[in-house]
Amino acid sequence: MRQRLVVIGGDAAGMSAASQARRLKGPEELEIVAFERGHFSSYSACGIPYWVGGDVATRAELIARSPEEHRARAIDLRMRTEVTAIDVPGRRVLARDLEAGTETWTGFDKLVVATGARPKRPALPGIDAPGVHGVQTLDDGQALLDSLEATPGRRAVVVGAGYIGVEMAEALLNRGYEVTVLHRGEQPMATLDPDMGRLVHRAMDGLGITTVASAEVTKILTGEGGRVRAVATDEAEYPADVVVLGMGVVPETSLARAAGLPLGAHGGLLTDLAMRVRGHENIWAGGDCVEVLDLVSGRERYVPLGTHANKHGQVIGSNVGGDYATFPGVVGTAVSKVCDLELARTGLREKDAREVGLRYVTVTVESTSRAGYYPGAAAMTVKMLAERRTGRLLGVQIVGREGAAKRVDIAAVALTAGMTVERMTALDLGYAPPFSPVWDPVLIAARKATAAVRAAG
Known part of the structure; x- marks a missing residue:
């Protein structure tokens, strides 16, 4: 029997979910209706500052897939249409056409809530x-x-x-x-x-x-x-x-709240590992409107990032389409820049570690992006937190110039794997003078953190 999937939100999480579900199930098995209140679908909000600043020449370059492209794949994407109510017991949503002013109820067998975030x-x-x-x-x-x-x-x-x-x-x-x-x-x-x-x-x-x-x-x-x-x-x-x-932003969960769906301490929707809204068999949620598990602290947190939203959509679409996938959680990795200054962090800050009752040591090291004698070597500062008793890596922050920010990925992998700082010192990282000192800055910090853990007993 043909079922209907309704998606609220036409950007990363919502349309990733719709697209993945469509890959797994054809139109004869699954009808997909998506609602988006804005003028654009599937675009990179993260790229807006670089478009405004002139690094990205045109708005079109930020759009991954247009409404017409989605419709060509049998996804009924209705633009400038805002969902104003979710009737959970009745399995239907009320949507308002923002151009015509008309309202219509649409029934669903499966629902995806991907309403994103709103700026403070x-x-x-x-x-x-x-x-x-x-x-x-x-x-x-x-x-x-x-x-x-x-x-x-x-x-x-x-x-x-x-x-x-x-x-x-x-x-x-x-x-x-x-x-x-x-x-x-x-x-x-x-x-x-x-x-x-x-x-x-x-x-x-x-x-x-x-x-x-x-x-x-x-x-x-x-x-x-x-x-x-x-x-x-x-x-x-x-x-x-x-x-x-x-x-900053907060989760856009006013619809979910009015519908009685479960929200966490940060105001985001709560889901299980399959991104299914807790207590609701046929409702999923993803993107900037949900809270996720922090793999380091073990607590729910709110981390609105496009990387997570796209992963959520893939997981949701797989599960809606009859396959199986999970989203285990995050370690809180993020990078940015101001002109030539690169910024990165992953895991816990000192404040975060204190809030969850962890005892920790910190170290800060100064190093360079390349071998010091190689032209273009740029200074960087790496700060590392480790659990005092076990030596488990808790977090890393990096500030520096060219080549600094993406080094945080080393720490992100180590955090996900639950590595100790001592174990990190043995990581077999790539080395050549144009790319790194013989001891990478992250590994220098790991060595220093290992010594700090030992000194702390």
């Missing part, structure tokens, strides 16, 4: 003024570019210094703007420990980006025509011709 947007005076932009979707990116083209001034304020904040600071700097970054924390990049964040702060200042710590934004000031003219904190006002909000 505090209820501050002036927050909705012209010239204030978030950058979560391609529509947001286009609106920002249009605003930059129409604005003669060259002063930009970025609110927030996480991944989006620092990446947008680079994008605006590349476009010739005078950039100020305001953030609430002690140092930028709160996903790093403060001592590593201090290196980022110093480097951003060296690039000409004004970085203001402990800055609590209180309001957006407007001028002629109601357009933004400055950002105010308790301490000062910062002139702005354009403002970009980079304060």
Whole structure:
């Protein structure tokens, strides 16, 4: 008997799930209907800062698969259509055509919730003024570019210094703007420990980006025509011709909450290893709207990344299509950059380790990306955390220039395998002077961490 799969969300997790299910089951066995409220499907939100900054020439380059391409594969993708309610007992969803204004109920046998995340947007005076932009979707990116083209001034304020904040600071700097970054924390990049964040702060200042710590934004000031003219904190006002909000995101789970689906401490949907919503046999969820298991701490956490979303979609699609797959969890790996400065982290920060009651040692080493005598060798700093009693690797953070960020993958594999820092020192990594010192910086940190564990008894 032919069944119907309904997918809410037309980006990474949702359309990966739909595409994988279609590979396993043809249209005669499985009808697939997907709803997307925006103008674009299957695109790279992670690429928006590089499109805004000019590294990526056109919007089209960020789109992996258009609605027409999905439809050609027998996936009924309905754009500009927003699902407004999920009737779990009745196995149906209510969708509103945003162009026509009409609403329709659509029944399902299987449902995928892939509603993504929404940017944090505090209820501050002036927050909705012209010239204030978030950058979560391609529509947001286009609106920002249009605003930059129409604005003669060259002063930009970025609110927030996480991944989006620092990446947008680079994008605006590349476009010739005078950039100020305001953030609430002690140092930028709160996903790093403060001592590593201090290196980022110093480097951003060296690039000409004004970085203001402990800055609590209180309001957006407007001028002629109601357009933004400055950002105010308790301490000062910062002139702005354009403002970009980079304060992070939260799971978009209002639909799920209203439908009574289970949510975790971070507001994300809770699923089992097969990405099935807990307690619901025929409902799956994936992408930025779910919480995932942290393999290092053993706790649920919220990690909104495109890499995870695509994996979730593959797992969901396999299970919906009659195959079997699981998503075991994450170790929290992420990389970014500000101009030529590369940033990376995986596993736990000191704060995270303390929160879960782990006793640990830390080491920090300075090294280079290549053999010191080889041209182009760039400095990098590696910080490593290890469990005090067992020597188990807990986390790694790296800040440096060319060749620094992707070294975190060594640590990500070691964390996933549950390796000790002593075991890491024997890893057979590739070596040649153009690529690494004879002892890779990560292995130097592992050696130092091994000694610290032994010294701690």
